[in-house]
Amino acid sequence: MRNKKGDILMENLIFIILNLVFLGILVLFLLNQGNGAIFLERTSAKQISLLIDASPPNSVLKLNFEKPMEIAKDNGIAMEDIIKIDNEKNVVTISLKEKSSYSYHFFNDVEVDSYPNSIYYIITIEEKI
Amino acid sequence: MNKKAEEKIISVYWFIILVVVAGGVFLMVNVFYGAPYDVRNIEANLLSEQIANCIASEGKVSSNLIDYSQNVWLEEFIDHFTDHCSLNFNPTGEWEKTQYYVEVNFYDAFDIRNLILNMSEGNSNWKPDCELQGKGYDKLVVCSKKEFYAEGLSENIYLIKILTVVRKTEQNVK
DSSP, X not given: OOOHHHHHHHHHHHHHHHHHHHHHHHHHHHHHHHTOHHHHHHHHHHXXXXXXXXXXXXXXXEEEXXXXXXXXXXXXXXXXXXXXXXXXXTEEEEEEETTEEEEEEOOBOEEEXXXXXXXXXXXXXXXXX | OOHHHHHHHHHHHHHHHHHHHXXXXXXXXXXXXXXXXXXXXXXXXXXXXXXXXXXXXXTEEOTTTEETTTTEEOHHHHHTXXXXXXXXXXXXXXXXXXXXXXXXXXXXXXXEEEEEEEEEEEOGGGGGGGGSOSTTOTTSOEEEEEEEEEEOGGGOEEEEEEEEEEOOHHHHOO
């Protein structure tokens, strides 16, 4: 037969471990939400579109895309397919997972090209001919 | 009540607290990350900056807009100023109408009721919504107003007022 003090210690220990597990799951959930593909697709498309709007022709932008690239790689998206720019419609489209993408329009009527370079994405802005 | 029954009630109570806390966190995170990132204010300011840079530089109205050798306004620029300023307002995606409106007014700097030149482009239906700014009107448009002075025809000084309006509500407001 186990003594009562031992029972209380064990119960408290299990209770604390369960609480820690619960808090850990919550923290993971919060971190996952902030780095989620959908959230990053939306923010990146808007940020890139604003950068294009703010840039004069003959500009080169070097964006650190490490986090989106990691997510895209995990989801089987090729690095070249993360950023798509439609120069006819003036739209930036970001895709970090299959069957998911987000597009945002930019008003600056320029010729934009983009390509990956290690952890960076290079965006070149030229005058439209 | 015996001790075992009390312990059972306490564990149910803790379970309810955990569920409430988890539900609260889930709800708050959803509200925070589910709300779109509203960039319309920055966009409207960038648009007015681009127009200002296009129509005037170094305190003088651009030679794209005034032919200084003949002392006349250039009608071709006035009629197609968005093309000349490299602006594309074509509607895309879910929208059938353009989501932008811009208006540029030139006033005599010494008599600001005297409108000398007006240029506008985009959807003028958005303009009245600029008067309805503040809480409760987030789902309308975002407007930016900019004004500055520049020298123009026959060394006249103009007060140039630029109004830019960006809608894009569906992409920026929940």
